[in-house]
Amino acid sequence: MPKNNVSGTALYGQQGVQMLTNLRRAAWLPQYDSDGVRKVIDEINELYRKIHATLMAAKGVDTSEPEARAISCSVVVHHNALLRNKRILCAYHRYRMDVLEDNRWEKGPLLSDFARNKLSSQEQLYFENYSKLLNEYMRDIDVEITANLAPPKELKQEITVVANVGDVQTSSGSSMQLLRNTRQFVNVNDVETLLRNGHVVKTKH
Amino acid sequence: TTFFFFDTLCSFFDTRSSCLEHRMNDSAISFSTAGLLVDESEDENENEDEDLKINSMEKDECKHTAGGDMEHKSNHNHNHNHNHSGNNNDYDDDEEVEEDEEEFPLSDVITMLTIAWKNEKLAPDILDYESEVVERVKQAIDDKECEIDEMEEQLSKTQSIENKMISASIDWYKKEIERIRYVLHSYLRVRLWKIQKFVVHILSDELAYNSLSAAEQKFATKYADLAERNFKECFLKDIPSKYQDVTEPEMVVKPNVNQFVILKANENNDNILIEDNKQHVQLQKGSIFVSRYKNFKKLIGGGSVDLI
Numbered sequence: 001m002p003k004n005n006v007s008g009t010a011l012y013g014q015q016g017v018q019m020l021t022n023l024r025r026a027a028w029l030p031q032y033d034s035d036g037v038r039k040v041i042d043e044i045n046e047l048y049r050k051i052h053a054t055l056m057a058a059k060g061v062d063t064s065e066p067e068a069r070a071i072s073c074s075v076v077v078h079h080n081a082l083l084r085n086k087r088i089l090c091a092y093h094r095y096r097m098d099v100l101e102d103n104r105w106e107k108g109p110l111l112s113d114f115a116r117n118k119l120s121s122q123e124q125l126y127f128e129n130y131s132k133l134l135n136e137y138m139r140d141i142d143v144e145i146t147a148n149l150a151p152p153k154e155l156k157q158e159i160t161v162v163a164n165v166g167d168v169q170t171s172s173g174s175s176m177q178l179l180r181n182t183r184q185f186v187n188v189n190d191v192e193t194l195l196r197n198g199h200v201v202k203t204k205h
Numbered sequence: 206t207t208f209f210f211f212d213t214l215c216s217f218f219d220t221r222s223s224c225l226e227h228r229m230n231d232s233a234i235s236f237s238t239a240g241l242l243v244d245e246s247e248d249e250n251e252n253e254d255e256d257l258k259i260n261s262m263e264k265d266e267c268k269h270t271a272g273g274d275m276e277h278k279s280n281h282n283h284n285h286n287h288n289h290s291g292n293n294n295d296y297d298d299d300e301e302v303e304e305d306e307e308e309f310p311l312s313d314v315i316t317m318l319t320i321a322w323k324n325e326k327l328a329p330d331i332l333d334y335e336s337e338v339v340e341r342v343k344q345a346i347d348d349k350e351c352e353i354d355e356m357e358e359q360l361s362k363t364q365s366i367e368n369k370m371i372s373a374s375i376d377w378y379k380k381e382i383e384r385i386r387y388v389l390h391s392y393l394r395v396r397l398w399k400i401q402k403f404v405v406h407i408l409s410d411e412l413a414y415n416s417l418s419a420a421e422q423k424f425a426t427k428y429a430d431l432a433e434r435n436f437k438e439c440f441l442k443d444i445p446s447k448y449q450d451v452t453e454p455e456m457v458v459k460p461n462v463n464q465f466v467i468l469k470a471n472e473n474n475d476n477i478l479i480e481d482n483k484q485h486v487q488l489q490k491g492s493i494f495v496s497r498y499k500n501f502k503k504l505i506g507g508g509s510v511d512l513i
Contacts, residue, residue: 041443048445086448089440090456097435101401126435133427140420141393143343148390152383155376189383 012047012081015039016088023092029099032120037092040085047082051075100127104134105146108193147192157188163199314341315385322392324505327512329498330460331399331407332505334418342389346382353378396421404429405457462499469493469511477504 019036023029058071100123103115109131116124138144164180170190178184178194183203194200321335353375360371400407400417404425407413417425433451441449474488479500493513505512 037440041440044444044448048448082448086444087456090436090451093436093439097432120439122435122438126431129431130428133424133431136427137397137420137424140423141418143390143393145390145393145397148383148387149394152380152387155380155383 012043013084013088015043016085016092019092020088023095028115029096029118031118032096032123033092034120037089040089044082044085047078047085051078051082054078096123097126101130103127104131105149107197108146109135147189149192149196152188155187156185157191158183158185158203159191159195159200160203161200168194311341311345314338314345315388318342318385318392319388320511322388322395324512325392325395325399327466328502328505329464329466330462330502331396331403331413331416333416334396334421336418339389339392342385346386346389349378349382353382397424399460400425401428403458403460404432405452406459409452409457462497462502464498465495466498466501467493467495467513468501468505469513471511474504 015036019033019040022033022036054071054074058068061068061071096119100119103111104127111119111124111127119127134146138146160183161178161180164178166178167175168178168190169175170187176184176186176190178191178200188195191200195202317335318338321332321338325332356371356375356378360368360375396417400421403413407417407425408429414422414425436451437449441451470488470490470492472488473490477486477488479486479496
């Protein structure tokens with residue numbers, strides 16, 4: 001929202017900055033602000049039109065005249081405002097992409113419904129493609145690097161199952177049943193993703 | 206002594222496990238397991254000849270009787286007791302030594318991996334990919350896991366007093382594997398995150414691009430593509446074509462090579478030129494100093510200086 005006591009060129013970029021502050025205020029990510037993005041894009045296009053118009057009108061003007069200074073000043077200001085808006089958009093999208101990548105590492109290749117609501121369809125596509133790319137890399141080097149995210153503490157851990165998980169394959173081939181409200185003594189790396197997701201917790205004594 | 210070894214490792218990891226790995230925002234961790242592993246290898250070297258002979262005999266027999274306080278076993282078992290993981294490493298050693306005398310013993314390779322991991326974590330730039338080290342370690346982990354499976358099978362078949370020893374040592378082997386695996390994964394992860402962060406810079410800089418492995422290079426190009434496509438779809442296609450470039454020099458995120466780092470010298474080195482060849486510095490082995498990363502980047506690659 002443009003402030004009332006600010007006018008003229010200081011209005012450029014206000015919308016963008018508003019979007020960025022919203023990013024910081026949200027707990028994880030705010031809803032993808034497609035309106036805001038649209039407004040900033042419109043502002044960019046408007047600035048471009050102004051530059052274009054100025055340059056068109058200035059054809060034939062000699063650069064040594066004082067008029068030329070005024071013209072180049074206007075062009076420079078519009079150009080920099082345009083670049084700023086572009087940077088704002090880049091930063092907005094880049095930040096959201098970074099958060100999505102973090103999500104992939106922490107929680108695995110599936111998005112929770114809560115997360116899905118906050119993303120645009122493009123971003124969901126990005127998440128899937130990033131996940132695919134990561135899996136491809138892991139297949140190439142034959143090492144599953146999304147496992148073992150923390151330094152190993154103990155080999156086995158007693159866990160309490162919070163959500164109904166069902167059957168889980170262990171690394172030694174056998175499968176174990178994880179039913180809600182049961183406790184089991186398991187190898188940590190078998191249940192690592194479940195621990196991260198919160199489906200399973202370490203038993204407190 | 207085996208208990209001592211694992212107690213110290215356990216307590217080491219207890220103090221460190223509170224910092225969950227989170228991208229590059231880790232505080233620098235001073236790491237001493239490398240020291241412990243190196244100590245291991247010193248013990249090994251003393252008994253290497255013995256192990257060579259005895260190991261080749263034991264290859265035919267059932268060899269996985271774990272160490273214990275069983276006096277009727279030979280010295281070989283005594284070595285098992287003190288160098289349980291090291292001895293099996295020796296075992297791998299022998300096979301390697303027969304083929305190619307120049308390969309490093311396994312515990313050295315693990316130390317090298319640990320040092321590479323430490324350097325990678327603390328350097329602002331991406332360092333050269335240590336492909337032989339990674340390959341060896343992967344191989345060793347696979348081999349060791351096969352051995353453990355065999356041991357577990359044997360455990361279920363025979364019924365003897367040795368079973369307790371075997372199951373205890375299986376536990377230790379597993380723990381050791383987990384730790385080594387963690388270091389390996391972390392090394393690859395840190396590199397990947399650096400690539401993601403500096404992708405445009407890496408793709409444009411020849412030197413940086415060459416320090417990546419082939420798989421990493423593929424990842425880097427695809428990742429840059431993916432990111433650019435996302436930008437394009439979201440907003441770039443809607444703005445004037447002259448402004449659609451996101452790879453302008455001022456927009457590229459570059460690693461901060463002017464960052465100050467703490468270094469430790471591994472060799473005596475005289476007359477190092479730093480600060481754009483304006484100053485001379487003498488390095489003594491074991492000395493610790495602080496400097497801009499840029500000055501010592503080449504030396505880190507060569508191994509004569511380590512980050513701590």
